[in-house]
Amino acid sequence: MNIASVLASKGVRVVTIGPDASIRQALSLLAEHNIGAVVVVDAVSRPVGILSERDIVRAASRDEGVFALKVATIMTRQVILGSPSDDLESVGSTMIERRIRHLPVVDAGKLVGIVSIGDIVKAQRDRYQGEVDTLQLQILGPDPPKGAPAR
Amino acid sequence: MAGPGTAAQPLRVAIVGAGPTGYYVAEHLFRQAELVVEIDMFDRLPTPYGLVRAGVAPDHQKIKSVTEAFDRIAATPGFRFFGGVELGKHLSVEDLRGHYHQIVYATGAQTDRRMGIPGEDLLGSHPATEFVAWYNGHPDYRDYQFDLTCERAAVVGVGNVAVDVARILCRSTEELAKTDIADYALEALATSRVREVVLLGRRGPAQAAFTNPEIKELGELADAEVATLPEEVELDPLSRAALERIPDRATQKKVEILASYAGRPASRKSRLLVVRFLVSPVELRGDTTGRLTSMRLVRNRLVATETGTLQPKPTDRFEELAVGLVFRSVGYRGVPLPGVPFHDAWGVILNDKGRVLDPDARKPLSGEYTAGWIKRGPTGVIGTNKPDAGETVACMAEDVAAGRTLTPSQPSAEAAEKLVRLRQPKFISYPDWLRLDELEVDRGRAAGQPRIKMTRVEEMLAALGR
Numbered sequence: 010m011n012i013a014s015v016l017a018s019k020g021v022r023v024v025t026i027g028p029d030a031s032i033r034q035a036l037s038l039l040a041e042h043n044i045g046a047v048v049v050v051d052a053v054s055r056p057v058g059i060l061s062e063r064d065i066v067r068a069a070s071r072d073e074g075v076f077a078l079k080v081a082t083i084m085t086r087q088v089i090l091g092s093p094s095d096d097l098e099s100v101g102s103t104m105i106e107r108r109i110r111h112l113p114v115v116d117a118g119k120l121v122g123i124v125s126i127g128d129i130v131k132a133q134r135d136r137y138q139g140e141v142d143t144l145q146l147q148i149l150g151p152d153p154p155k156g157a158p159a160r
Numbered sequence: 161m162a163g164p165g166t167a168a169q170p171l172r173v174a175i176v177g178a179g180p181t182g183y184y185v186a187e188h189l190f191r192q193a194e195l196v197v198e199i200d201m202f203d204r205l206p207t208p209y210g211l212v213r214a215g216v217a218p219d220h221q222k223i224k225s226v227t228e229a230f231d232r233i234a235a236t237p238g239f240r241f242f243g244g245v246e247l248g249k250h251l252s253v254e255d256l257r258g259h260y261h262q263i264v265y266a267t268g269a270q271t272d273r274r275m276g277i278p279g280e281d282l283l284g285s286h287p288a289t290e291f292v293a294w295y296n297g298h299p300d301y302r303d304y305q306f307d308l309t310c311e312r313a314a315v316v317g318v319g320n321v322a323v324d325v326a327r328i329l330c331r332s333t334e335e336l337a338k339t340d341i342a343d344y345a346l347e348a349l350a351t352s353r354v355r356e357v358v359l360l361g362r363r364g365p366a367q368a369a370f371t372n373p374e375i376k377e378l379g380e381l382a383d384a385e386v387a388t389l390p391e392e393v394e395l396d397p398l399s400r401a402a403l404e405r406i407p408d409r410a411t412q413k414k415v416e417i418l419a420s421y422a423g424r425p426a427s428r429k430s431r432l433l434v435v436r437f438l439v440s441p442v443e444l445r446g447d448t449t450g451r452l453t454s455m456r457l458v459r460n461r462l463v464a465t466e467t468g469t470l471q472p473k474p475t476d477r478f479e480e481l482a483v484g485l486v487f488r489s490v491g492y493r494g495v496p497l498p499g500v501p502f503h504d505a506w507g508v509i510l511n512d513k514g515r516v517l518d519p520d521a522r523k524p525l526s527g528e529y530t531a532g533w534i535k536r537g538p539t540g541v542i543g544t545n546k547p548d549a550g551e552t553v554a555c556m557a558e559d560v561a562a563g564r565t566l567t568p569s570q571p572s573a574e575a576a577e578k579l580v581r582l583r584q585p586k587f588i589s590y591p592d593w594l595r596l597d598e599l600e601v602d603r604g605r606a607a608g609q610p611r612i613k614m615t616r617v618e619e620m621l622a623a624l625g626r
Contacts, residue, residue, distance in 0.1 A: 010540065011539075015536075017506055017535065018512065018513055019512065092467075092469075093506075094469070099465075103467045103468045134547070136539075140541055146229055
C-alpha cells in the first residue's frame with residue numbers, strides 16, 4: 010500500500026503559508042482548518058519548511074512576542090518529503106523514528122498532499138481490520154442481516 | 161423540518177456498482193439505527209459481486225464464498241438490484257439526482273496502468289485484467305483471443321493479480337476443470353503450449369505485493385515447478401536493514417518461502433514458473449507482422465527515498481527474454497464516470513473521506529459520495545473496503561442529520577423503477593440473479609464444478625424466459 014491511497018480520500022488540499030507571514034496568521038490557519046501543521050511554501054509553491062504546533066509552543070516559551078514573528082524564523086527547515094509511491098510502512102516507521110507528525114508529499118517537485126501520523130494509523134487499522142474481517146467471514150460465515158432471525 | 165430517513169419518507173440511496181464495496185455501503189447504511197433507508201444498487205453487468213465474480217481467480221472458491229454475506233445484505237427489506245443498467249448509458253447523474261437523496265459511486269478500478277514502454281501494443285501483449293476477465297467469463301471479454309501457442313509467457317508485476325494469472329497459466333487441465341473457470345477458457349487453456357511463465361518484479365522479494373498464501377500456493381501446483389534465482393532472492397543490505405527496522409513476520413516469511421524456491425531440485429513436472437526480482441521491462445520487441453517475440457529487461461538495484469521506501473533504480477545491465485505472450489499487471493486505475501468529477505493523475509474520484517469534491521472549489525458536492533477503489537485507489541483485500549465504506553456512510557449519515565441531501569423531485573421506489581423499466585427494460589433484479597445463480601450451480605453440479613457460468617447477456621435473459 011502506498012501513500013497515494015491515503016491522499017486520495019483526503020481532498021488533496023494542503024494548507025500552506027508563506028515564510029514571511031506572521032505566526033498570528035499561521036495560528037488562525039491552524040484553528041480555522043483544525044489541523045496541527047502548515048506547510049511553508051515559497052513563491053512557486055515549493056515546500057521550504059513546515060510549521061507545527063510544537064514549533065509555536067517552543068517559540069512561545071522563549072518569547073512572548075511570538076505572534077508577531079515571521080513564520081520563517083521558527084519553522085522547521087529540515088523537512089522530510091514523501092512521494093505518492095512511497096510505501097505506507099516505511100513512511101509510518103520514518104515518522105515514528107524521527108518523531109514527525111506531518112509529512113508533506115511532493116510529486117515531480119509539486120506539493121500534492123500531506124499525511125499525518127493519524128492518517129497512517131487509520132490506513133493501517135483499516136487494512137488489518139479488512140484482513141481480519143475477511144478471515145473471520147471465511148471461517149465463521151456471514152452475520153445475519155438486520156431484522157432477520159439468527160440462523 | 162424532518163429530513164429523509166423516516167418511515168414516511170425513507171432515505172433513498174443509489175449505489176452505482178455491485179462489487180464488494182457497494183454491498184458494504186449497503187450494509188453500513190442498513191445498520192444506521194436512526195434511519196429508514198431504501199437502496200437501489202445498479203451495475204452495468206447483469207450479475208452482481210463485481211470482481212468477486214469477474215476478478216477473484218476461479219481456483220480460489222474460498223474467497224468467492226464472501227458472496228454469501230453479500231446475499232444476506234441483499235435480503236434486507238428496502239434493497240433492490242438493477243443489473244445491466246449503466247450510468248451514462250441508461251441513466252444519467254441527473255436522473256439519479258431526480259430520484260435519490262444520496263448517490264454513492266463504487267465502480268472500482270476497471271482499467272490497468274500501462275507500462276509506458278515501446279512495443280506495449282504488439283500482438284501478444286495484454287493487460288492482465290483482460291485475461292482475468294476472460295477466464296472468469298465476463299461478458300465483455302468472453303470473445304477475446306489469447307494466443308497460447310508460444311513456449312514462454314511473462315507477467316509483469318508481482319501483486320496477487322499477477323500471481324493469479326501466472327498460476328492459471330500453470331494449472332493442469334484437471335486442476336482447472338474443478339473450478340468455475342469459463343468453459344471456453346478451460347478449453348483454450350487445455351491446448352496451451354505455454355511451458356514457462358516468468359513473473360517479473362521491479363523491486364526485491366521483501367517489497368513484493370503478493371501475500372504469503374498466494375506465494376506458498378505456487379509451490380504446490382500439480383504439474384508446474386516453481387523457481388527463483390538465488391542472487392535475486394538474497395536480500396540486499398538495504399532490504400535487510402529495513403526488515404530489521406520493521407521486523408514484520410509476514411515479510412520475513414515471504415522472503416524465506418521465496419528463498420526456498422531457489423534451491424529446488426529439477427522435477428518431472430511439465431511446466432515451470434519462475435519468479436524474478438529486480439528487473440523491469442524496457443522494451444517489447446516483435447517480428448515484421450507485429451507479433452511479440454521478446455522483451456528487453458533492465459536489472460535494477462534498490463535505493464532508499466527520504467522516507468526509507470526502497471525504490472528500483474535501473475542499472476546498465478540488460479538482458480533479453482524470448483516471450484510470445486506478456487501480461488502487464490503493474491497497477492489499476494478507475495474509469496471516469498460521465499458527469500462525475502475525476503482525478504486523472506490518481507485515477508480516482510476526488511473526495512474527502514468519501515464526499516465527492518467539486519474539482520474547482522474543492523468543496524463537497526451535495527448528496528454525492530464514493531467508496532472503495534474508485535475512492536482510494538486499488539489497495540488491500542476485499543474486506544479493506546468495509547471500513548472504507550464505513551467512513552463514507554458515516555459522512556452520509558452526518559449529512560442527513562445536517563439536512564444536506566439532494567432534493568429529488570420523485571423520491572419513491574416506484575418512480576425509480578418506472579424510469580429503469582423505460583430506459584432498460586431488460587434489467588436483472590436480485591430475484592432474477594438468484595435464479596441465474598441456481599441455474600449456474602445446477603449446471604456445474606453435473607460436471608463436478610462449483611458452477612458453470614453464463615457468459616453472454618442474451619443467454620442469461622433467455623434462461624429467465626425473457
